[in-house]
Amino acid sequence: MSPLIERKTGKRVAIPIETVDVAGMVAAEARLGPAHRQWLVSTAYRATPGAILVLPDVKGAIARVLVGVDRNDPLAALGSLPSRLPEGLYELAEESVIEDRDLLALGWALGAYRFDRYRTRARPPAQLVVDAATLRSVQPVIDATNQVRDLVNTPTEDMGPEHLSAAIRAHADEHKAKVQEWVGDELLAANFPTIHAVGRASHRPPRMIELTWGKNSNPKLVIIGKGVCFDTGGLDIKPADGMRWMKKDMGGAAHAIALAGLVMQARLPVRLTLLVPAVENAIAGNAMRPGDVIKTRGGQTVEVDNTDAEGRLVLCDAIAYAVEQAPDLIVDFATLTGAARVALGPELPALFTNRDQLADHVIGAAELVGDPLWRLPLWRPYRRMLESYVADFANAGPSRHAGAITAALYLERFVPETQNWMHLDTYSWNDTDRPAHPRGGEAQGLRAFYRFLSERYS
Incomplete structure (x- = not known):
């Protein structure tokens, strides 16, 4: 059952919901009749964020709902x-302290999401009646967000590299895009050595998935997503608590797939390439070892200091391949570092880019759509933390300082100075339930980048 339905003419009656806050309660109270004003007094209602007051009519049915909000x-x-709220139809009242009805409707729909592939939902969500323009505006974003959530929430047994490929092919079928894949040892023949090294120990062969769409004459846009479908840490194995939620380590790929779908659905005038290196970082006799040296697609040699710093290894070959196309812009998404969560917490993805104007543009877009990002610096003196005495550089180092920055600096080594590039280190997860953000997989930065790309290429 869809949480949003389009307003139609007829007899269907929806219950009005009025958003209020402490500052606006005097005006809200003045609009009520005597009985409802007394109900406010009797219930001692305060319009704090999230506080609900159901106002009954004379027959005991719900006449109106007040909900306390934060205008920001x-x-x-x-x-x-x-x-x-009880099951039924609701609509936004004309009187409201928040004017952005699209964001209100989007928040309602995102809050209605539940991942119920493996269990029965307790009850259907209440439904919000919206006008056709609002539904057209928010439904693609709702679908894309929920695709990210579904992909991330699905256990690895049902979300391996081949399943990411299937999700990409579904978009390709819908939008008449082309898909090419390199699987298993084909990666070595096609010169994707780091993707192969990370994924070769799994019973599911690693793969590089490429989708292309759009006219060749349009600006080239490359979207890359880290597709590590499960991360044991490799031979540098994670402890149990660190491995518990590693089904979400393909969150970057989920974001990239959903964003590519939005770009194609909106028919943005770009030549789109979606790249997803999809692997499991598993443990077996042929797993990569600490101290191994790999020659990357970009030609640089990398010493494997830590097999649990695998995300940057699969991404670096994808970035090098993207650079060969000389695109207007490369954007990569990755659940790359715990250090980003330590620095910014679970709700604020870390943005890195080699162009100030790109940072300003996407952060401005993020503020408009309520999808926050925070820029961290590419502090190049920290490159010394990835030095190697046997290779051009290492994938990690002994210092735990500035982990998100050094990971981004590793990726930047594969990006020419002339190439526009953006990297988002996103958690892709909600540890707890919050309004509009249920526990589990989450899209973080998706709406911001969609707004940014829509403005850049409109």
Whole structure:
């Protein structure tokens, strides 16, 4: 059941929901009749964010709903209501302290999401009636966000490299795009050595998946997603608590796939390439070892200091391949470092780019759509932390300082100075339930980058 339905003419009656805050309660109260004003007094209602007050009519049915909100967070305003309100039809009241109805509707729909592939949902969500223009505006973003969530939430047994390939091929079929893959030892023949090295120990062969779409005459856009479908850490094995949620280590690929789908659905005038290196970082007799040296696609040699720093290894071959196309822009998404979470917490992805104007543009877009990002620096003196005495550089080093920055600096080594490049280190996960953000897989930065790309290539 869809949480949003289009407003139609007829007798269907929806219950109005009015967003209020402490500052606006006097005006809200003045609009109510005597009985409802007394109900406010009797319930001692305070319009704090998330506080709901159901106002009954004389027959005991729901006549109106007041919900306390933070005006600065419209996405969260209605995000808990689909499961907290009784089943039925609701609509936004004309009177509201938040004017952005698209964000209110989006928050409602995102809050209604539940991952129920493996269990029965307790009850359907309440539904919000919206006008056709709002539905057209938000539905593609809802679908893309929920695709990210579904891909990340699915256990690895049902979300291996071949399943990421199937998700990409579904988009290709829908939008008449082309897909090419290199699987297993084909990666070596095609010169993707680091992708092969990371994934060769799994019973599921590693693969590089490429989707292309759009006219050759349009600006070239490359979107890359880290597709590590499970990360044991390799021979530098993770402890149990560190490995528990590693089904989400393909969150970067989930973002890239969903964003590519939005680009194609909107028919942005670009020549799109989607690249997803898809692997499992497993343990077997042929697993890569600490101290191994790999010659990358870009020609640089890399010493494997730590097999658990595998994401940057699969990404570097993809980035090198993207650079060969001389695109207007390369964007990569990755659940790359725990250090980014230590620095910024779980809700704020770390943005890196080699162009100030790109950072300004995407951060501005993020603010408009309520999808926050925070820029961290490519502090090049920290390259010394990745020095190797046997190779051009290492994939990690002994210092735990500035882990998100050194990971981004590793990737930057494969990006020419003349190439526009952006990298998002995203958690792709909600540890707990929040309004509009249910626990589990999450799209973080997806809406910001879609708005940014829509503006850049409109």
